[in-house]
Amino acid sequence: MYFYLPTKIYSERDCVKKYGAEWASLGRRALIVTGKSSARNGSLSDVTDALKEQGADYFVFDEIEENPSIELVMRVRDLGVREQADFVIGIGGGSPMDAAKAVALMIAQKDKGADFLYQKGEKASALPVVEVPTTCGTGSEATPYAILTIHEQRIKASLPHKVYPAYALVDGKYLMDLPRQILVNTAVDTLGHFIESYINAQATDFSHMLCEYGMGVWSSAKNVLIGASRTPEECDTLLFASTLAGMAISHTGTSLPHGLSYYFTYEKGVPHGKAVGYFLPGYLSMAGPLVRKKVLGLIGFPDMQYFSAFLHNLIGPMEADDELVTKAVKGIMANESKLRNVPYEVTEAMLYQICNMAY
Amino acid sequence: MYFYLPTKIYSERDCVKKYGAEWASLGRRALIVTGKSSARNGSLSDVTDALKEQGADYFVFDEIEENPSIELVMRVRDLGVREQADFVIGIGGGSPMDAAKAVALMIAQKDKGADFLYQKGEKASALPVVEVPTTCGTGSEATPYAILTIHEQRIKASLPHKVYPAYALVDGKYLMDLPRQILVNTAVDTLGHFIESYINAQATDFSHMLCEYGMGVWSSAKNVLIGASRTPEECDTLLFASTLAGMAISHTGTSLPHGLSYYFTYEKGVPHGKAVGYFLPGYLSMAGPLVRKKVLGLIGFPDMQYFSAFLHNLIGPMEADDELVTKAVKGIMANESKLRNVPYEVTEAMLYQICNMAY
Numbered sequence: 035m036y037f038y039l040p041t042k043i044y045s046e047r048d049c050v051k052k053y054g055a056e057w058a059s060l061g062r063r064a065l066i067v068t069g070k071s072s073a074r075n076g077s078l079s080d081v082t083d084a085l086k087e088q089g090a091d092y093f094v095f096d097e098i099e100e101n102p103s104i105e106l107v108m109r110v111r112d113l114g115v116r117e118q119a120d121f122v123i124g125i126g127g128g129s130p131m132d133a134a135k136a137v138a139l140m141i142a143q144k145d146k147g148a149d150f151l152y153q154k155g156e157k158a159s160a161l162p163v164v165e166v167p168t169t170c171g172t173g174s175e176a177t178p179y180a181i182l183t184i185h186e187q188r189i190k191a192s193l194p195h196k197v198y199p200a201y202a203l204v205d206g207k208y209l210m211d212l213p214r215q216i217l218v219n220t221a222v223d224t225l226g227h228f229i230e231s232y233i234n235a236q237a238t239d240f241s242h243m244l245c246e247y248g249m250g251v252w253s254s255a256k257n258v259l260i261g262a263s264r265t266p267e268e269c270d271t272l273l274f275a276s277t278l279a280g281m282a283i284s285h286t287g288t289s290l291p292h293g294l295s296y297y298f299t300y301e302k303g304v305p306h307g308k309a310v311g312y313f314l315p316g317y318l319s320m321a322g323p324l325v326r327k328k329v330l331g332l333i334g335f336p337d338m339q340y341f342s343a344f345l346h347n348l349i350g351p352m353e354a355d356d357e358l359v360t361k362a363v364k365g366i367m368a369n370e371s372k373l374r375n376v377p378y379e380v381t382e383a384m385l386y387q388i389c390n391m392a393y
Numbered sequence: 394m395y396f397y398l399p400t401k402i403y404s405e406r407d408c409v410k411k412y413g414a415e416w417a418s419l420g421r422r423a424l425i426v427t428g429k430s431s432a433r434n435g436s437l438s439d440v441t442d443a444l445k446e447q448g449a450d451y452f453v454f455d456e457i458e459e460n461p462s463i464e465l466v467m468r469v470r471d472l473g474v475r476e477q478a479d480f481v482i483g484i485g486g487g488s489p490m491d492a493a494k495a496v497a498l499m500i501a502q503k504d505k506g507a508d509f510l511y512q513k514g515e516k517a518s519a520l521p522v523v524e525v526p527t528t529c530g531t532g533s534e535a536t537p538y539a540i541l542t543i544h545e546q547r548i549k550a551s552l553p554h555k556v557y558p559a560y561a562l563v564d565g566k567y568l569m570d571l572p573r574q575i576l577v578n579t580a581v582d583t584l585g586h587f588i589e590s591y592i593n594a595q596a597t598d599f600s601h602m603l604c605e606y607g608m609g610v611w612s613s614a615k616n617v618l619i620g621a622s623r624t625p626e627e628c629d630t631l632l633f634a635s636t637l638a639g640m641a642i643s644h645t646g647t648s649l650p651h652g653l654s655y656y657f658t659y660e661k662g663v664p665h666g667k668a669v670g671y672f673l674p675g676y677l678s679m680a681g682p683l684v685r686k687k688v689l690g691l692i693g694f695p696d697m698q699y700f701s702a703f704l705h706n707l708i709g710p711m712e713a714d715d716e717l718v719t720k721a722v723k724g725i726m727a728n729e730s731k732l733r734n735v736p737y738e739v740t741e742a743m744l745y746q747i748c749n750m751a752y
Contacts, residue, residue: 042395240404
């Protein structure tokens with residue numbers, strides 16, 4: 035087993051400003067990658083203030099869409115090359131943070147075409163990346179993963195390249211104005227990371243440690259998800275859980291719920307965390323009774339029924355039809371990288387059962 | 394709070410050989426730093442076999458003494474410069490592994506004199522370092538610390554520079570032939586790392602996670618220390634605990650027991666782990682009752698009396714006199730870096746009490 039996470043993670047109030055002298059001196063000209071609304075919580079201005087204070091130059095691309103595509107990444111790459119960026123800052127949820135990694139890779143590989151993004155077995159360097167999460171789901175600030183939409187294949191998939199951020203700047207204050215449903219969906223994504231990393235053929239003592247501790251952290255703040263208000267401290271807790279979950283999946287990858295979710299996000303536009311949540315009761319049910327009991331205990335539910343009801347209350351019933359379910363099941367049966375992570379043999383019947391538990 | 398540990402840790406049987414293609418290609422000519430007996434467990438031949446397989450050149454310095462001095466480090470540095478080493482491999486317990494870091498630093502800073510070792514505020518690069526632990530105490534394979542003996546000041550002290558190993562290759566099989574008392578002493582050192590990191594003003598959720606999980610791991614193997622035999626799996630467990638403890642103190646540093654221990658090691662030649670163990674009951678007693686109970690629970694003792702008896706059984710009574718105790722107490726009262734880590738105000742009376750509990 036191994037442990038590897040070269041990212042320097044600062045997880046505290048005002049860390050963007052506090053550690054500016056460190057991270058903002060990674061280069062001389064930063065490309066900031068964010069979404070239209072992702073950065074309206076003060077994060078963008080905190081980042082640009084720190085850059086100015088360090089005398090670093092920057093320019094902003096703020097049109098990252100949800101589930102960014104290869105085409106968009108290549109467009110931003112061209113911009114970065116033209117503008118001579120020497121480091122990349124992602125601000126937002128998984129979409130801008132993953133895009134930032136992919137862009138940082140492709141700027142460093144500026145002679146390569148879009149094909150390179152999914153080319154396996156290539157060791158390639160990337161520009162240094164700084165990530166500033168503003169949702170509590172992706173954990174991308176603490177993973178080497180970047181997931182893009184491949185329109186040609188009508189699916190989302192992770193790049194085979196690993197781009198570890200140089201810095202993760204984790205401040206729960208950016209979550210205070212997050213729309214409630216995004217807070218909920220992304221916190222469910224985090225739960226998915228924990229469950230899929232814990233019940234995983236690649237799990238190790240290191241990843242178990244991160245999951246066991248992290249599920250306790252998540253559980254301690256989960257009631258915020260059903261309540262109407264939130265405190266900055268509760269946001270800190272949810273975001274800290276998200277970072278720990280990122281650290282866990284960095285070592286194991288995700289499993290069936292993530293694999294299945296991509297079909298529902300692509301075809302129905304279901305938000306990522308919500309789509310992952312559909313399949314968590316089913317995935318947990320497939321695990322052995324002792325593991326299931328342990329996980330339920332760690333996340334603070336007495337049994338499966340409570341857990342399913344809690345999730346259903348948060349994300350509602352699955353939006354899908356039989357045809358899409360069949361497509362997802364067939365897709366997973368051919369997806370070696372997800373199947374490899376399941377600690378038992380997967381059959382089609384099992385996958386249908388996991389999907390059925392989502393209705 | 395922060396998390397940072399850029400070391401790639403492989404913790405599994407035969408990892409030196411298995412991952413040779415990765416670590417042995419860090420450079421073209423390795424300086425191997427080890428002790429006369431540290432490498433007699435197969436570790437040195439595993440390392441040289443892997444280097445040969447990768448076509449890397451190497452030379453061995455196998456005269457690292459216990460508690461290596463500044464003078465020795467400078468001697469090995471000169472050898473490394475002369476022989477044009479471009480990476481350094483430490484094999485053994487804390488002494489060779491710490492020496493490897495200091496040597497790697499000074500080869501990269503070849504124009505600097507010995508004064509540089511303890512010069513504060515300097516950012517300095519080091520040659521890449523690979524660490525192969527063969528005791529279950531130091532955790533040095535997962536820390537940026539190097540502790541040397543300063544004869545001028547009659548004490549041991551940590552360098553202000555941080556040298557994170559590039560690789561830690563952690564294989565419990567090298568512990569199978571370790572003399573029983575070294576196994577015991579180093580396992581007590583690990584326990585000290587956990588307790589001093591857990592009860593620490595610099596403790597964070599990250600370091601608590603490492604300590605809480607790690608104390609459970611340590612506890613699960615602690616009975617090996619009072620038994621006569623050991624299995625490779627038990628050695629794996631003790632060594633894994635040691636690495637986790639290293640990861641924890643990387644984020645917090647150690648505290649009073651380590652600070653006090655250095656005087657007893659320097660003046661009486663008491664082995665490091667044993668000297669640390671003297672002060673653990675006292676340090677734990679000073680903590681609040683809830684923290685004390687939590688730690689005792691995690692390491693598997695019903696109360697302080699059991700814990701003290703267990704330790705006493707392992708390491709025996711303190712070898713010291715009043716004069717030395719007074720010297721250590723006065724020394725600690727002037728040691729800001731250790732005092733800073735104690736989560737309560739330290740008085741001389743408190744330190745005397747900690748020492749008294751060691752008799």
